Amino acid sequence: MRSFQLRNKSIRIFFFALIFYAASVIIVQASPIDNSRTQDGVKVEISYGLKGLVRAGNRFPIYLKLTNQGADFEGTITLQSATQDYSNTAMTYVINSLLPATFGGTHNQIVNMEVPVSLKAGETWKRPIVSFFQYNTEKYQIILKNLAGEVVYEETLKINQSNILSVEYLIGVMSEDTQYSGLLGQFPWAYDQILDGSFVRNVLLTPEDLTIENLAVGIPDVLIFADYQPGDLSVSQQTALKTWEQQGGILITGADKKNVTELLTAALSKSDVNQIIYRSAGDAAGHDYSVLQDMPIKEQPNLVFYAVLLLIYALIAGPGLYLLLKRFHKRYYLWGGMTCLSLGAVALIGICGSGTRIRAPFLTYLNVMEQQEDSWSESIDLGLQAPYSSSSNLYIDSSYTIIPWSSESSENPENFVDTSTFGKVALSYKGDKKKITVSDLPPFSMTRYFLNKEHILDENQGLSASIHVFDGKAEGRVTNLTDFDFKNAVVIMPATGIRIGDIAAGETIEVKDKKVENLEEMGMESSLLKREGKAGKDTFETQVWGGFLNMRNITRRSESLIMAQVVNPDTSWQSDSGYETYGYAFYYAPAEVNMTKGDLLYCPYAEQYRSDDTITYIPGQAFRYLYLYESEYTVTFHLNDILEDSGDTDLEIQSLWFKPFELQDKYTLPFQGSIDFYNYETREFDQMKEWNRRFNEEELKEYLNSANEITLRYRIKDVELDETKTYLLPGVHVIGKAGIDAEN
Numbered sequence: 159m160r161s162f163q164l165r166n167k168s169i170r171i172f173f174f175a176l177i178f179y180a181a182s183v184i185i186v187q188a189s190p191i192d193n194s195r196t197q198d199g200v201k202v203e204i205s206y207g208l209k210g211l212v213r214a215g216n217r218f219p220i221y222l223k224l225t226n227q228g229a230d231f232e233g234t235i236t237l238q239s240a241t242q243d244y245s246n247t248a249m250t251y252v253i254n255s256l257l258p259a260t261f262g263g264t265h266n267q268i269v270n271m272e273v274p275v276s277l278k279a280g281e282t283w284k285r286p287i288v289s290f291f292q293y294n295t296e297k298y299q300i301i302l303k304n305l306a307g308e309v310v311y312e313e314t315l316k317i318n319q320s321n322i323l324s325v326e327y328l329i330g331v332m333s334e335d336t337q338y339s340g341l342l343g344q345f346p347w348a349y350d351q352i353l354d355g356s357f358v359r360n361v362l363l364t365p366e367d368l369t370i371e372n373l374a375v376g377i378p379d380v381l382i383f384a385d386y387q388p389g390d391l392s393v394s395q396q397t398a399l400k401t402w403e404q405q406g407g408i409l410i411t412g413a414d415k416k417n418v419t420e421l422l423t424a425a426l427s428k429s430d431v432n433q434i435i436y437r438s439a440g441d442a443a444g445h446d447y448s449v450l451q452d453m454p455i456k457e458q459p460n461l462v463f464y465a466v467l468l469l470i471y472a473l474i475a476g477p478g479l480y481l482l483l484k485r486f487h488k489r490y491y492l493w494g495g496m497t498c499l500s501l502g503a504v505a506l507i508g509i510c511g512s513g514t515r516i517r518a519p520f521l522t523y524l525n526v527m528e529q530q531e532d533s534w535s536e537s538i539d540l541g542l543q544a545p546y547s548s549s550s551n552l553y554i555d556s557s558y559t560i561i562p563w564s565s566e567s568s569e570n571p572e573n574f575v576d577t578s579t580f581g582k583v584a585l586s587y588k589g590d591k592k593k594i595t596v597s598d599l600p601p602f603s604m605t606r607y608f609l610n611k612e613h614i615l616d617e618n619q620g621l622s623a624s625i626h627v628f629d630g631k632a633e634g635r636v637t638n639l640t641d642f643d644f645k646n647a648v649v650i651m652p653a654t655g656i657r658i659g660d661i662a663a664g665e666t667i668e669v670k671d672k673k674v675e676n677l678e679e680m681g682m683e684s685s686l687l688k689r690e691g692k693a694g695k696d697t698f699e700t701q702v703w704g705g706f707l708n709m710r711n712i713t714r715r716s717e718s719l720i721m722a723q724v725v726n727p728d729t730s731w732q733s734d735s736g737y738e739t740y741g742y743a744f745y746y747a748p749a750e751v752n753m754t755k756g757d758l759l760y761c762p763y764a765e766q767y768r769s770d771d772t773i774t775y776i777p778g779q780a781f782r783y784l785y786l787y788e789s790e791y792t793v794t795f796h797l798n799d800i801l802e803d804s805g806d807t808d809l810e811i812q813s814l815w816f817k818p819f820e821l822q823d824k825y826t827l828p829f830q831g832s833i834d835f836y837n838y839e840t841r842e843f844d845q846m847k848e849w850n851r852r853f854n855e856e857e858l859k860e861y862l863n864s865a866n867e868i869t870l871r872y873r874i875k876d877v878e879l880d881e882t883k884t885y886l887l888p889g890v891h892v893i894g895k896a897g898i899d900a901e902n
Contacts, residue, residue, distance in 0.1 A: 297316045333362055
């Protein structure tokens with residue numbers, strides 16, 4: 159009995175000792191490394207964003223500064239981030255992992271961006287690593303290792319949630335004087351109707367703070383030079399500042415504490431209010447995930463053929479074989495015959511499916527090329543998929559910046575399940591190529607990346623367009639001095655466009671008698687193809703083209719662009735991997751558009767300058783499309799806004815007419831009801847018996863007030879109203895006399 163008790167006691171002691179040992183191991187592994195430790199004599203400093211400010215849904219830089227206070231150092235520094243989908247349990251994740259990506263949705267993954275470090279004694283190494291930030295991304299791990307793989311330094315970088323710019327407007331001041339913060343904190347913000355003044359921030363900056371990485375993502379929105387001048391910036395910073403300004407940033411120079419609020423007020427009043435709205439709302443990077451996921455890469459299997467094949471097999475291998483063997487009294491061959499027929503059917507299906515089978519990883523991409531005054535950039539949205547879960551490698555040209563995409567569909571890292579089950583994405587920056595290694599993800603799950611590269615544009619290079627538009631027609635010239643052939647080129651203006659067609663590299667084409675079309679109607683082509691039962695790569699390509707056609711937020715004539723699809727896109731950004739690529743490339747360039755004829759000004763998109771019971775009027779604010787959801791809609795058009803940034807203040811309306819939609823799709827119908835004009839003299843609406851015509855100056859007098867506002871009421875009879883449809887209201891075209899002559 160005593161020996162039994164001793165044995166039980168020994169077992170208990172051993173059991174508790176084992177638990178204590180395991181707990182100590184876990185504690186040691188989970189304890190953070192002391193950040194102040196200077197093993198190998200390397201000091202690490204970390205910062206991010208614009209003085210800690212980041213914009214959600216966009217890329218942002220993490221700056222790593224290493225100072226070697228000891229002997230020569232060789233090693234790597236890694237930035238690690240993890241994303242987890244909404245599945246909060248390991249079991250749910252395991253179940254999702256067993257499904258193909260199109261059914262399983264987003265998948266958990268850990269991203270490691272590894273950069274080699276080489277430091278001589280006393281040297282300082284500084285480098286930005288650009289990452290992608292979502293609202294729910296909270297922390298990153300920074301790990302420094304020596305060549306032996308030993309961890310020298312490790313730190314958890316937590317993003318300050320109060321410094322996340324979501325719906326906010328940021329004013330940067332190039333000064334270290336805190337009085338500017340106080341002055342701008344009391345600045346009278348004039349756009350409370352679109353953005354509450356409490357969401358307008360200011361930050362003091364030095365030339366070192368104003369990095370090209372932040373300017374590239376549009377931070378800040380306004381930049382005021384007070385105690386510094388643009389000449390104090392480096393050449394690369396000045397180039398980035400010029401691009402930032404071309405993309406809508408507001409630059410103010412010569413400011414001091416006496417005039418800073420006055421200069422800011424004047425600059426904002428002269429700027430495009432639509433750019434203020436657009437920038438304050440944030441500029442999320444990338445395109446719809448489903449475009450890359452759903453892009454057709456091969457011809458789809460013929461389901462009818464395989465259904466018939468399986469039916470024939472079932473008939474032959476079942477009753478057919480049985481009856482045949484029964485007739486010849488050889489039923490003992492039934493199981494062997496069925497086996498042979500099954501193997502034959504599998505072989506036949508394998509042979510027939512060889513053309514649609516996917517055997518290796520493949521890439522889908524969308525490439526956006528944007529031309530500026532003296533440069534052009536590539537922004538590639540790239541998806542990598544593999545038909546297996548084992549490791550695959552992708553090599554990218556080292557001249558491209560690579561940013562791994564972080565899923566918006568993720569949980570706070572505090573809720574992570576066991577990350578050992580996560581898929582792994584490793585980015586290595588060694589050598590003249592950048593290597594991406596993906597492993598442990600379900601077959602066909604997509605990992606996504608953004609590639610970016612800036613190119614120099616020589617004086618006699620690029621795509622240019624000079625177009626004169628008047629009274630619904632366009633003429634001019636388009637010249638293609640790029641290395642690309644283009645198709646489906648369109649000059650994009652506010653809410654309208656002009657089809658140009660195909661332009662070969664080195665070609666100049668004359669534009670003659672082209673009609674002005676509604677952009678939304680042009681983009682409806684893909685819906686019509688679907689409605690007509692057409693499918694395949696051509697339909698998908700048209701859908702993508704329509705999406706890019708309406709992607710730019712153009713609200714003024716001066717912002718007009720020419721967009722073209724690239725026929726021969728360059729995919730040399732992939733180095734040596736040899737994977738098949740499927741995708742589309744689009745090229746954007748500024749277009750010079752003139753809509754005047756003598757002292758007359760033409761505007762084919764006056765409907766965007768409007769207000770109604772739900773929209774408060776702000777001068778210059780533009781709304782792209784005009785819809786009717788009920789039987790009646792009353793709206794006021796502010797026609798003086800068609801002057802835009804012309805510098806004129808006087809306008810005399812000469813004529814007005816409507817441009818109805820011609821096409822329709824599954825969810826929309828062209829408006830065919832009645833239009834009433836509000837009479838400012840009688841204060842009643844007058845019904846126009848025939849509204850689809852041109853109204854002249856004399857007819858419009860009683861319907862225009864002194865501010866050139868016209869109020870219309872669109873109506874559809876209840877018996878004719880289809881509540882399942884949205885009605886597309888016609889575009890409003892206007893010709894007015896602008897300038898001094900308008901007063902005479």
